[in-house]
Amino acid sequence: MRDGSCRKEALGLFPELxxxxxxLEVYESLLRRWQAKINLVSAATLDEIxxxxxxxxxxxxxxxxxxxCWADMGTGAGFPGLVTALLLKSTPQAVVHLxxxxxxxxxxxxxxSRETxxxxxIHAERIESVLPNIAADVGGVSARALAPLSRLVQLAEAPLKKGAIGxxxxxxEWRDELTAVEALGSLSCESADSRTRKGARVVVVKHKASQ
Known part of the structure; x- marks a missing residue:
């Protein structure tokens, strides 16, 4: 799929973009420039950014x-956290911890972040060192392609217990991972089909004690 048609489809799926x-044009330009120096995304996806x-x-x-207020774990090239931050750019007091x-x-x-x-x-530290310290302020925790779901909820335990959603x-692989997390008993999970990737899933996790 050519980049132009990808862009049109993306804006059609999410008009808020x-x-x-x-x-996002600045973001794309910087990503392509930095990609030549460090591996930020799979080269096969460059024309489908x-x-x-x-x-x-x-x-x-x-x-x-x-x-x-969001915390994005293992942000990498900024997905999804930096896109979330840009979508919140006009919202007063909004902040996303990457x-x-x-x-x-x-x-x-x-x-x-500076150019846009x-x-x-940005926290250039391990998740375990950062998230517990900001847990009280965080309303949502996100991650993409970071770890199995059981590990993600373990990392996000502090904010989830304080009422944040994941x-x-x-x-x-989402189905088996979801079953494993639901077996813990302390968490409730909901999921929906990804709007951009066939077979993928958007999983929402909440701590039952905070519901």
Whole structure:
């Protein structure tokens, strides 16, 4: 699929991206430039950035647009957390904590945040060192292609116990992972088909004690 048709499809799926289209153009330009130096995304997806990365990431904000403070675990090239931050750019007091221990990727996130004005705070540290300290402020935790669901809820335990929700973008392995998390008994899970990837799933996790 050509980049132009991907962009059109992405904007069709998520019209809210139109309000940050200029910022996403800057994002794409920086990603292509940095990709030549460090591996940010799969080379096979470079011509599908708008659909595979921007639109896919937009699903997190779509689940809970009322949440103003997010923590994105293992942000990598910014998906989904940096897209969430851009979608919240015009929302007062909004902030997205981007947690990425790789110093080079954290440098890329800082560059994009600076050039686009995204309301993001970059933490170049391990998730376990950051998330417990900001748990009280966080309303939502997100991640994509980071770890099995059982590990994600373990990492996000502190904010989940304080009432935050987890929104995780999962691939075709989601069904077995969901069963394993539901077996824990303390968490409730809901899921819906991904709007951008066949066979993928958007999983929403909540701590039962906070419901």
């Amino acid at each position: 139109e309000s940050i289209e200029a910022e 708008w659909l595979r990365h921007f639109a896919d990431s937009a699903q997190v904000h779509a689940v809970a647009p009322q949440i103003r 947690i990425e221990s790789d110093q080079r990727k954290a440098g890329f996130l800082r560059a994009v 004005g995204a309301p993001a705070i 929104v995780f973008l999962k691939g075709e």
